[in-house]
Amino acid sequence: MTATAAWGATAPDSGLNPLTIDRRALRDEDVAIDIAYCGVCHSDLHVARNDWGRSNYPFVPGHEIVGTVREVGAGVTRFKVGDRVAIGTVVDSCRRCDACLDHEENYCREGVTGTYNAKDRIDGTPTYGGYSAAIVVAEPYVLKVPDALDMAAAAPLLCAGITTYSPLRNWNVGPGSNVGVIGLGGLGHMGVKFAKALGAEVTMITTSPAKGEDARLLGADHVLVSTDKAAMTAANRSFDFLLDTIPVQHDVTPYLMLLDRKGTLCLVGMIDKMPTFHTGLLLGGQKAVSGSGVGGIAQTQEMLDFCADKGIVAEIEMIRMDEINHAWERMEKADVKYRFVIDMASL
Amino acid sequence: MTATAAWGATAPDSGLNPLTIDRRALRDEDVAIDIAYCGVCHSDLHVARNDWGRSNYPFVPGHEIVGTVREVGAGVTRFKVGDRVAIGTVVDSCRRCDACLDHEENYCREGVTGTYNAKDRIDGTPTYGGYSAAIVVAEPYVLKVPDALDMAAAAPLLCAGITTYSPLRNWNVGPGSNVGVIGLGGLGHMGVKFAKALGAEVTMITTSPAKGEDARLLGADHVLVSTDKAAMTAANRSFDFLLDTIPVQHDVTPYLMLLDRKGTLCLVGMIDKMPTFHTGLLLGGQKAVSGSGVGGIAQTQEMLDFCADKGIVAEIEMIRMDEINHAWERMEKADVKYRFVIDMASL
Numbered sequence: 088m089t090a091t092a093a094w095g096a097t098a099p100d101s102g103l104n105p106l107t108i109d110r111r112a113l114r115d116e117d118v119a120i121d122i123a124y125c126g127v128c129h130s131d132l133h134v135a136r137n138d139w140g141r142s143n144y145p146f147v148p149g150h151e152i153v154g155t156v157r158e159v160g161a162g163v164t165r166f167k168v169g170d171r172v173a174i175g176t177v178v179d180s181c182r183r184c185d186a187c188l189d190h191e192e193n194y195c196r197e198g199v200t201g202t203y204n205a206k207d208r209i210d211g212t213p214t215y216g217g218y219s220a221a222i223v224v225a226e227p228y229v230l231k232v233p234d235a236l237d238m239a240a241a242a243p244l245l246c247a248g249i250t251t252y253s254p255l256r257n258w259n260v261g262p263g264s265n266v267g268v269i270g271l272g273g274l275g276h277m278g279v280k281f282a283k284a285l286g287a288e289v290t291m292i293t294t295s296p297a298k299g300e301d302a303r304l305l306g307a308d309h310v311l312v313s314t315d316k317a318a319m320t321a322a323n324r325s326f327d328f329l330l331d332t333i334p335v336q337h338d339v340t341p342y343l344m345l346l347d348r349k350g351t352l353c354l355v356g357m358i359d360k361m362p363t364f365h366t367g368l369l370l371g372g373q374k375a376v377s378g379s380g381v382g383g384i385a386q387t388q389e390m391l392d393f394c395a396d397k398g399i400v401a402e403i404e405m406i407r408m409d410e411i412n413h414a415w416e417r418m419e420k421a422d423v424k425y426r427f428v429i430d431m432a433s434l
Numbered sequence: 435m436t437a438t439a440a441w442g443a444t445a446p447d448s449g450l451n452p453l454t455i456d457r458r459a460l461r462d463e464d465v466a467i468d469i470a471y472c473g474v475c476h477s478d479l480h481v482a483r484n485d486w487g488r489s490n491y492p493f494v495p496g497h498e499i500v501g502t503v504r505e506v507g508a509g510v511t512r513f514k515v516g517d518r519v520a521i522g523t524v525v526d527s528c529r530r531c532d533a534c535l536d537h538e539e540n541y542c543r544e545g546v547t548g549t550y551n552a553k554d555r556i557d558g559t560p561t562y563g564g565y566s567a568a569i570v571v572a573e574p575y576v577l578k579v580p581d582a583l584d585m586a587a588a589a590p591l592l593c594a595g596i597t598t599y600s601p602l603r604n605w606n607v608g609p610g611s612n613v614g615v616i617g618l619g620g621l622g623h624m625g626v627k628f629a630k631a632l633g634a635e636v637t638m639i640t641t642s643p644a645k646g647e648d649a650r651l652l653g654a655d656h657v658l659v660s661t662d663k664a665a666m667t668a669a670n671r672s673f674d675f676l677l678d679t680i681p682v683q684h685d686v687t688p689y690l691m692l693l694d695r696k697g698t699l700c701l702v703g704m705i706d707k708m709p710t711f712h713t714g715l716l717l718g719g720q721k722a723v724s725g726s727g728v729g730g731i732a733q734t735q736e737m738l739d740f741c742a743d744k745g746i747v748a749e750i751e752m753i754r755m756d757e758i759n760h761a762w763e764r765m766e767k768a769d770v771k772y773r774f775v776i777d778m779a780s781l
Contacts, residue, residue, distance in 0.1 A: 186695055186719075194695050194719045196671070257696075257720060324543070348533055348541050349604075351722065358717060360710045366701050369725030372533075372541045373604060375698065376723050378716030 105147060105219040105408070105434055111212065115162035116225045120172055125217035126151025126242040126401070127427035129273070129334055132415050134204050139358075143204055149217030149429075150176040150202035151245040153238045163226050171232040173391070175245035176381050178202050178214060178224045190385040192228075218411070220434055230388050233395030240400035243273060243426040244391060246381065247401060251278040251330060252390040253382030254353045255285055258328050262286035267311065267329045269342060271298040274332035274356055276402055276425040279305045282330070284397040290326070292342070301424070305402070313341060324348070324372070332356045339376065340364045348372040355379050401426050407433035452494060452566040452755070452781055458559065462509035463572045467519055472564035473498025473589040473748070474774035476620070476681055479762050481551050486705075490551055496564030496776075497523040497549040498592040500585045510573045518579040520738070522592035523728050525549050525561060525571045537732040539575075565758070567781055577735050580742035587747035590620060590773040591738060593728065594748060598625040598677060599737040600729030601700045602632055605675050609633035614658065614676045616689060618645040621679035621703055623749055623772040626652045629677070631744040637673070639689070648771070652749070660688060671695070671719070679703045686723065687711045695719040702726050748773050754780035 113119055131148035133139055152174040156166050166172060179200035180192040187195050200208055203216030215222070232241055251274050260266055264287040268278040271293050282289045283306035290309040291302030299310030311322055319341060326345045334356040342352055343364055349372065361376075369375065382390070394400060402425045406414050414427045460466055478495035480486055499521040503513050513519060526547035527539040534542050547555055550563030562569070579588055598621050607613055611634040615625040618640050629636045630653035637656040638649030646657030658669055666688060673692050681703040689699055690711055696719065708723075716722065729737070741747060749772045753761050761774045 191695065254720065348538065354713050354716060357713050359713060361708070361713050363707045363710060366704050366706060366708050366725055369701060369723065370705060370727040371725075373601065373724060373726045375725075376716065377720060378713055378718075378722075379720045380717040 108147060108215055108219055110215075110221055110223045111207070111210070113158060113160045113223065114209075114225070115160040116227070117160040117223050118156055118163055118166050118172065118226055118229045119158040119221065119223045120152070120154040120174065120229075121157045121221055122152055122154040122217055122219060122431045124153045124239045124242045124431060125149040125429045126246065126403075127406075127411070127414055127418060127429060128246045129418060130246070131216075132418065141204070143213060146204050146213065147215035147219050148203055149219065150174070151242045151247070151428075152202070152217035152222060153232055153242045153245070154222075157221065165226060166229060171234070171238060173230040173232050173241065173245050174202060174217065174222060174224050174228065175230065175249060175387055176202055177384070178228050179208050182227070191383040193381045193383050218408070218429060220431060228384060230384065230391060233392060235395040235398070236391065237400055239405060239428050239430070240403050241391070241394070242428050243277070243401035243403065244394060245387070247273040247277050247426060248394070249382040249387045249390050250274055250355050250379070251332070252281050252393070253386055254330060254355060254377075254379035255281050255328075256386065257379070258351055258353065260285050260287050260328055264288070264327045265325060265347070266290070267292045267326045267345060268302075268307070268332065269293075269329060270332040270334070270356065271302055271425070272332060272334065272421055273401075273426045274334075276302075276305055278330045278332055279307050280399050283307070284393070284399060292329070292345075319345070326350055329353065330355065336360065336362065338362045338364070340368070343368040343374065343376070346372070346374045349374065351375045351377050353377045353379055403428045405430050409433070455494060455562055455566055457562075457568055457570045458554070458557070460505060460507045460570065461556075461572070462507040463574070464507040464570050465503055465510055465513050465519065465573055465576045466505040466568065466570045467499070467501040467521065467576075468504045468568055469499055469501040469564055469566060469778045471500045471586045471589045471778060472496040472776045473593065473750075474758070474761055474765065474776065475593050476765060477593070478563075479765065488551070490560060493551050493560065494562035494566050495550055496566065497521070498589045498594070499549070499564035499569060500579055500589045500592070501569075504568065507573075512573060513576060518581070518585060520577040520579050520588065520592050521549060521564065521569060521571050521575065522577065522596060522734055523549055524731070525575050526555050529574070538730040540728045540730055565755070565776060567778060575731060577731065577738060580739060582742040582745070583738065584747055586752060586775050586777070587750050588738070588741070589775050590624070590748035590750065591741060592734070594620040594624050594773060595741070596729040596734045596737050597621055597702050597726070598679070599628050599740070600733055601677060601702060601724075601726035602628050602675070603733065604726070605698055605700065607632050607634050607675050611635070611674050612672060612694070613637070614639045614673045614692060615649075615654070615679065616640075616676060617679040617681075617703065618649050618772070619679060619681065619768055620748075620773045621681075623649075623652055625677045625679055626654050627746050630654070631740070631746060639676070639692075666692070673697055676700065677702065683707065683709065685709045685711070687715070690715040690721065690723070693719070693721045696721065698722045698724050700724045700726055750775045752777050756780070
């Protein structure tokens with residue numbers, strides 16, 4: 088394992104050769120996957136830069152993985168060679184805590200094994216992600232990709248998709264819900280598609296009128312430009328659920344004012360210190376600020392099946408592996424509609 | 435109306451003579467009530483001091499009112515002279531918005547008419563509260579006091595009671611719920627009683643071991659002393675619902691760490707700027723910070739009936755009207771178990 092790779096320039100000593108990286112020998116429950124596509128998530132860059140102080144180098148990013156089964160272990164029953172499969176952000180968990188037994192492995196009481204930058208629970212070796220030719224994952228954490236889905240455009244569903252689908256489902260968004268999606272990026276564009284497909288009335292809330300028009304093309308019924316004070320006042324106390332996808336620290340006060348009685352603002356992008364807000368905004372109507380992080384394996388499969396049923400995939404821009412550093416730069420400037428996906432044939 | 439009253443020393447120009455205060459002539463829907471007892475709420479002092487910047491002087495505090503019907507208007511159907519009745523924090527609302535139609539008048543879209551320091555919706559005269567001999571209130575905002583309840587000890591149910599009952603009910607606390615009540619005062623002691631009566635497992639969370647023991651007498655199953663780091667760590671991620679009754683600004687981080695997956699911390703005491711916390715505490719398990727403010731008339735009646743059924747009243751210390759200033763001083767030091775109630779016979 089050497090530490091020079093295409094993305095090494097951005098992330099010092101962060102890479103391994105994605106073609107020659109060691110993957111573990113198949114255990115009975117393992118599925119070996121040839122990776123076809125991998126989505127580019129903002130988390131990949133955060134870890135490359137050690138923004139969260141938990142990075143272990145060298146590492147291989149990528150947790151929006153789609154490919155085909157190359158080989159299965161002796162105990163594997165649900166998959167066979169050639170099946171279209173996917174891997175998200177979680178490749179193992181304790182499998183016995185209440186969260187795991189409730190199919191919310193993402194909230195495992197003992198902590199999940201992340202698809203990269205974690206340690207295998209059995210032998211302690213590092214986990215390496217999907218910017219790579221192949222990956223080996225235990226069967227319970229492998230997802231089926233329905234035939235109806237384009238493989239490349241399905242890749243971002245594994246993180247951006249489930250991160251937005253899970254809170255919309257768990258807060259019972261559906262017909263009659265007045266939903267606002269705050270921020271139009273990788274997560275936000277999926278939030279609009281899902282909220283609409285679930286039957287809600289959907290408003291894109293954005294600083295940019297142009298993004299608002301883009302959101303209409305994705306299915307948003309309305310656009311609310313957050314810098315327009317009159318429009319924000321008119322929308323006061325009108326939303327049942329706000330999906331806040333803004334990935335940087337921001338004041339939630341203007342959005343809390345949009346919540347209707349018993350409404351919830353759900354954070355899925357801001358992993359940071361919460362700026363202050365007045366608690367009266369919550370007390371005056373039993374309102375809540377919540378958060379959500381990806382989703383369990385069963386719900387991720389439900390989401391993929393829902394996408395197949397509704398004809399939903401991510402909007403993507405395909406890149407070659409050697410374009411990743413430029414893609415990361417553009418992602419930081421939100422210069423992508425709406426998710427980069429790496430074509431692993433370019434490795 | 436003159437401006438000298440017993441509590442005037444604490445609240446400059448805040449009083450009216452509670453014996454001679456003008457009450458409006460009965461409208462068809464009105465109920466005139468001889469006040470027997472009035473609970474002393476921390477809000478009374480906040481308004482007396484203009485802590486919230488919205489006080490109109492002179493004013494008469496008091497919104498935990500119990501008494502008997504003296505006279506009814508021509509259109510009143512549910513009450514007759516001599517009935518035991520109660521008035522809480524709300525004496526009118528728009529009666530036509532979605533909140534009012536949903537029996538959540540407390541969250542009226544046009545704003546409620548408070549029991550004191552507000553203006554009557556019809557003639558614009560000031561509303562005066564329960565530190566007084568009598569009050570006139572429209573029938574839809576008058577509550578029945580079940581025979582089983584002691585009238586004096588029922589008074590605090592009208593604010594401290596419903597403020598804690600409403601969130602416990604609306605967040606579906608019941609058998610199987612692991613509930614923590616944070617802070618043991620007027621609200622907290624009702625929170626413990628209600629959570630227990632609803633069937634939950636109840637923990638008093640307090641800085642004071644002595645208060646913990648007091649809470650056991652009220653029905654708490656467990657005590658968690660929040661300054662005991664080992665105990666707090668052991669309780670990490672174990673509560674479904676936390677009722678936070680602390681009435682002053684405080685850091686919620688130690689409490690958010692106690693929330694289990696999908697758990698909610700509900701603020702009912704802190705009306706202030708929220709100190710920062712890390713959003714990861716919400717994202718890691720779809721958790722929420724919420725708030726709640728009193729309750730609707732129907733739910734308040736439900737609460738009174740529940741109290742009668744379960745044998746619940748507030749723990750009170752009875753005072754005379756001329757002791758109110760000293761009582762306010764003691765209340766500020768939390769030197770009361772757990773609610774002062776004014777005996778209006780002392781007027």
